[in-house]
Amino acid sequence: MLAISAGGAVTASGAGPTALTAGSSLDAAGSIGSVAGQALSRRGALVSRDSTRDSGEETDPELVALAEKQMAEREAKLAEMRRAAEKQAAKIKENKWVLPLASYQITATFGQYGLWASYHTGLDFNGNSGDPILAVANGTVTETGYDGAYGNKTVVTLDDGTEIWYCHQTSIYVSVGDRVNGSEVIGTVGATGNVTGSHLHLEVRPGGGDPIDPFGAFVDHGIVP
Numbered sequence: 001m002l003a004i005s006a007g008g009a010v011t012a013s014g015a016g017p018t019a020l021t022a023g024s025s026l027d028a029a030g031s032i033g034s035v036a037g038q039a040l041s042r043r044g045a046l047v048s049r050d051s052t053r054d055s056g057e058e059t060d061p062e063l064v065a066l067a068e069k070q071m072a073e074r075e076a077k078l079a080e081m082r083r084a085a086e087k088q089a090a091k092i093k094e095n096k097w098v099l100p101l102a103s104y105q106i107t108a109t110f111g112q113y114g115l116w117a118s119y120h121t122g123l124d125f126n127g128n129s130g131d132p133i134l135a136v137a138n139g140t141v142t143e144t145g146y147d148g149a150y151g152n153k154t155v156v157t158l159d160d161g162t163e164i165w166y167c168h169q170t171s172i173y174v175s176v177g178d179r180v181n182g183s184e185v186i187g188t189v190g191a192t193g194n195v196t197g198s199h200l201h202l203e204v205r206p207g208g209g210d211p212i213d214p215f216g217a218f219v220d221h222g223i224v225p
């Protein structure tokens with residue numbers, strides 16, 4: 001509001017439409033990060049108005065100083081917003097999941113009835129025994145070993161507490177406590193446990209609780225399996 005009244009007052013003292021534009025751009029600059037350049041070019045307008053004043057027109061220097069101070073504050077604020085946006089983008093990228101196998105077909109989806117005790121609690125990625133399994137996201141290994149129907153299983157707990165279960169493996173390459181990054185090879189596809197053929201059975205368990213549909217979880221984290 002101060003910006004507008006500053007603009008108005010400058011206009012009244014004779015600087016004309018340039019000052020008005022400067023005033024309204026100050027106001028507009030507040031909302032979006034991409035207008036920083038605009039704000040800078042407005043500053044240019046302000047400077048050229050100053051030279052007009054030098055050539056004889058009257059303008060209150062205090063108002064100009066106030067307008068410039070506010071412009072600088074807006075710019076600082078915009079820079080801060082840009083930094084926050086970049087940080088957020090980096091965070092999203094960091095949380096983006098990757099696919100666990102380089103080549104696969106989805107052979108069973110979450111909630112299907114069939115071979116399983118009640119219903120299928122994960123997503124099956126068909127692969128050959130020995131194919132590398134990649135961690136789908138950053139996390140810490142919290143369990144490894146043979147687990148009945150699941151066969152050789154690795155559990156990686158992501159930073160948000162979500163457990164990712166990798167099952168039926170031939171080999172497990174990581175140990176409890178290991179820090180793993182998305183895309184890192186953590187083991188190989190196999191046919192251990194209750195299976196009819198080699199594949200990766202992957203489960204997603206938020207907070208270590210009941211499994212949710214991994215397909216939706218992948219989509220939520222930026223990738224369609």
Ligand SMILES: [Zn+2]
Binds near residue numbers: 120202
């Ligand atoms: Zn399965």
